[in-house]
Amino acid sequence: MNYPCREQKLKCRETASRPWRSVSGNNMKIKLIFSLLLAFSALIVKGQNPPRDEIPREVLAVYYPWYSIDRSGTNGMHWGIINAAAHDAGASVHYPARGVYNSMDLDVMKSHMELAKSNGITGFVVSWWGQKSKQERNDDSIPLLLKCANEEHFKICLYWETAPGSGADRNARAVDDLVYMVTQFGTNDAYLKVNGRPVVFIYERVESQIPKTAWPGILAKAHKKAGAFVLIADKYEDLNAQLFAGVHRYNISWALPNKTSDEIHAWAAQYDDDALKLARQYHRIGCLTVIPGYNDTKQRKPGRDVERKDGTVYRALWEEAIKTKPDWVLIVSWNEWLEGTEIEPSVEDGDKYLKLTADYARRFLDGRP
Numbered sequence: 465m466n467y468p469c470r471e472q473k474l475k476c477r478e479t480a481s482r483p484w485r486s487v488s489g490n491n492m493k494i495k496l497i498f499s500l501l502l503a504f505s506a507l508i509v510k511g512q513n514p515p516r517d518e519i520p521r522e523v524l525a526v527y528y529p530w531y532s533i534d535r536s537g538t539n540g541m542h543w544g545i546i547n548a549a550a551h552d553a554g555a556s557v558h559y560p561a562r563g564v565y566n567s568m569d570l571d572v573m574k575s576h577m578e579l580a581k582s583n584g585i586t587g588f589v590v591s592w593w594g595q596k597s598k599q600e601r602n603d604d605s606i607p608l609l610l611k612c613a614n615e616e617h618f619k620i621c622l623y624w625e626t627a628p629g630s631g632a633d634r635n636a637r638a639v640d641d642l643v644y645m646v647t648q649f650g651t652n653d654a655y656l657k658v659n660g661r662p663v664v665f666i667y668e669r670v671e672s673q674i675p676k677t678a679w680p681g682i683l684a685k686a687h688k689k690a691g692a693f694v695l696i697a698d699k700y701e702d703l704n705a706q707l708f709a710g711v712h713r714y715n716i717s718w719a720l721p722n723k724t725s726d727e728i729h730a731w732a733a734q735y736d737d738d739a740l741k742l743a744r745q746y747h748r749i750g751c752l753t754v755i756p757g758y759n760d761t762k763q764r765k766p767g768r769d770v771e772r773k774d775g776t777v778y779r780a781l782w783e784e785a786i787k788t789k790p791d792w793v794l795i796v797s798w799n800e801w802l803e804g805t806e807i808e809p810s811v812e813d814g815d816k817y818l819k820l821t822a823d824y825a826r827r828f829l830d831g832r833p
Contacts (some may be wrong), residue, residue: 500540518659519749519791522826525580525798525807526623526714529567529605532649540564542802544762551811556801557759561809564735573609576808577616580798584825587619587656588798589665593626595644606649613654621656621663635678638670641687648694655737658709661692667714668698679707696751700739710749711742712748712794716781717758717805720770725764725780732784740788752790754781754824755797756817772813775820782824786833791827795821 468730533540543564544554551559565572580588588609596603606622613620622645627638642664649655650662657663674682687693697704697711704711719731736752743750757772770777785793797805807817827833 494788520658520709521829521831522544522586522619522656522792523584523795523821524587524589524621524656524751524792524827525585525795526800527576527609527798528800529573529590529609531565531567531799531801533564533566551802555762557762557804558671558806558810558812559802560801560809561814568605568608570608570612573612574616577612577618578665578795578796579808579818581616583822584829584830585795585798585821587621588613589621589623589794591625592622592645592695594628594641594704600674605657610649610652610654618654619656620649620652621665623665623667624670625667634674635682636680638674638678639685642682642693643690646690650690650693655664661694663694663711664694664698666698666708667737671698671704676703676707679685684705694749696749700742702742705742705746706747711739712751712753712792712793713739713753714796716753717768717770717803718754720755720758720777721768725773725776728750728777728780729784732781733787734785736788736790740790743791749792750790751792751794752785752788753794753796754778754785755795755805757804760802763802766783775816778807778817778820782820782828786828793825 490505499554528542531540531542533543534544537548538546540553542555544556546553546564548563551562555561562572562575567573577588590606590609592606606620609620612618624641624645627641629637645664646662650657650664655662683695694709697708698714700711700713716735719735723731739752740750742748755770756775756778758768758770761767761769772778782793795807797803797807799806799808801808807821809815809818
């Protein structure tokens with residue numbers, strides 16, 4: 465199975481921001497040019513961001529439309545070898561309560577949205593691997609998801625996963641992909657928008673593939689072709705807050721192994737507070753992440769296992785996020801079965817995490833502590 469490893473080439477390093485790390489040495493000319501580009505980019509971003517009281521609260525869940533099953537029913541893309549009688553999918557440590565499924569099934573999409581909406585989730589952030597991607601059949605899956613979202617009065621936006629290539633060709637493709645996302649999908653009524661501007665989340669891989677110095681030019685060209693849009697960067701870094709309209713973090717599992725409930729509370733309180741201070745400093749959208757747990761030991765060796773502890777991890781992260789009062793909460797994930805972060809009902813946990821989500825999401829959306 466050709467599973468795109470999220471951490472194979474990316475080491476999670478939560479370090480203090482160093483604005484000039486991406487430029488060489490003390491070359492003042494390069495710094496000056498980058499400063500001018502950054503100032504230009506800041507003007508673009510300033511035009512994207514509405515006043516703070518115009519940013520509606522959202523509870524979003526990352527969604528993967530990449531599952532399929534072969535005709536025999538014993539193997540599937542991103543499921544691995546399937547033994548339905550034993551409730552076992554070779555690629556995942558957990559098994560869906562509904563059984564393994566084909567992501568292109570409209571009934572599955574509709575059911576997912578109904579379940580999510582009825583438990584306080586306002587939208588899905590859908591993994592997107594580029595135009596004509598075979599990874600997730602995005603050209604086919606996104607229109608179907610938007611169709612269902614319109615019917616269910618639900619929201620969809622894209623999670624930009626990769627920016628392949630190098631140099632000028634990569635930058636040009638990045639512009640094309642941004643324009644494509646915004647114009648092809650962002651105009652749909654069900655697409656998540658802030659003050660009329662389509663929202664795109666950027667995964668850390670994209671940020672590692674595109675140098676920071678290239679972003680002002682990419683943003684300027686994409687805005688000229690597609691109009692205004694909102695990019696939410698991955699990682700709470702000073703440069704990200706300057707360049708983009710918002711900040712978030714996909715993977716926080718690195719901080720959680722072997723922590724007690726009190727230790728998770730203490731870590732999240734500080735981490736979330738620092739993240740929101742950064743967002744507020746630059747008047748950006750602040751998004752905080754909650755996960756139920758994490759287990760990718762069937763994908764990577766040795767992998768990482770953050771035990772769920774019967775909901776303790778999820779509760780602690782939600783409680784600290786609500787206290788910090790972000791603009792949005794990002795649930796990682798609805799159905800990333802390969803990394804064991806799903807809240808979709810499973811054989812092992814039933815609908816426990818949907819019930820927890822319903823309680824915390826409504827408290828957050830209602831502004832209750």
